[in-house]
Amino acid sequence: xxxxxxxxxxxxxxxxxxxxxxxxxxxxxxxxxxxxxxxxxxxxxxxxxxxxxxxxxxxxxxxxxxxxxxxxxxxxxxxxxxxxxxxxxxxxxxxxxxxxxxxxxxxxxxxxxxxx
Amino acid sequence: xxxxxxxxxxxxxxxxxxxxxxxxxxxxxxxxxxxxxxxxxxxxxxxxxxxxxxxxxxxxxxxxxxxxxxxxxxxxxxxxxxxxxxxxxxxxxxxxxxxxxxxxxxxxxxxxxxx
Numbered sequence: 537x538x539x540x541x542x543x544x545x546x547x548x549x550x551x552x553x554x555x556x557x558x559x560x561x562x563x564x565x566x567x568x569x570x571x572x573x574x575x576x577x578x579x580x581x582x583x584x585x586x587x588x589x590x591x592x593x594x595x596x597x598x599x600x601x602x603x604x605x606x607x608x609x610x611x612x613x614x615x616x617x618x619x620x621x622x623x624x625x626x627x628x629x630x631x632x633x634x635x636x637x638x639x640x641x642x643x644x645x646x647x648x649x650x651x652x
Numbered sequence: 653x654x655x656x657x658x659x660x661x662x663x664x665x666x667x668x669x670x671x672x673x674x675x676x677x678x679x680x681x682x683x684x685x686x687x688x689x690x691x692x693x694x695x696x697x698x699x700x701x702x703x704x705x706x707x708x709x710x711x712x713x714x715x716x717x718x719x720x721x722x723x724x725x726x727x728x729x730x731x732x733x734x735x736x737x738x739x740x741x742x743x744x745x746x747x748x749x750x751x752x753x754x755x756x757x758x759x760x761x762x763x764x765x766x767x
Contacts, residue, residue, distance in 0.1 A: 570755060579745055579758035636752025642696045
């Protein structure tokens with residue numbers, strides 16, 4: 537069965553510092569890959585996605601992610617973090633199925649704290 | 653675009669009663685909707701996949717008779733928690749997608765508290 541691993545449960549960075557959140561997946565074929573962000577008590581907002589093509593994808597709010605097939609990774613990055621980026625970040629994987637994916641499986645999430 | 657509305661945002665009910673949660677895609681038609689459950693400070697657990705006009709597909713370990721899912725139209729899916737108990741207290745989030753290869757768009761979730 538496919539799985540998604542976010543090894544960092546909690547990360548704290550200073551405002552203005554760079555950020556990298558890790559995500560690894562376990563699946564034979566290249567899955568559909570997503571990063572979502574969740575503020576407390578809220579639903580999830582899509583940051584970016586990767587289906588195919590250029591392995592470096594740009595998202596909203598200045599985030600980007602790089603797909604590395606050899607490492608089965610899809611790490612999220614931001615060059616300069618803002619205090620408003622403090623939230624929970626989820627990596628999600630969709631198993632390819634019939635022209636799309638059948639369902640999304642989420643990683644455990646990484647809680648980001650930002651110090652002023 | 654691609655807005656998903658979930659209602660209510662929070663609900664408190666007594667043990668033994670039933671609660672219905674609605675999920676609507678406001679500006680698109682969603683052939684498939686997904687219901688997730690999230691415990692405090694934990695990830696999202698997929699409960700079921702809801703396809704318009706057909707029975708929902710439940711994940712292993714999810715009681716289909718307790719969590720009734722109906723997807724009567726392309727813009728509305730409902731989750732009914734029947735005979736609720738305190739252990740059903742949780743954050744329930746619905747999501748929908750435009751097509752099979754498009755991202756999921758999430759509602760803002762429903763906080764259910766069973767007393």
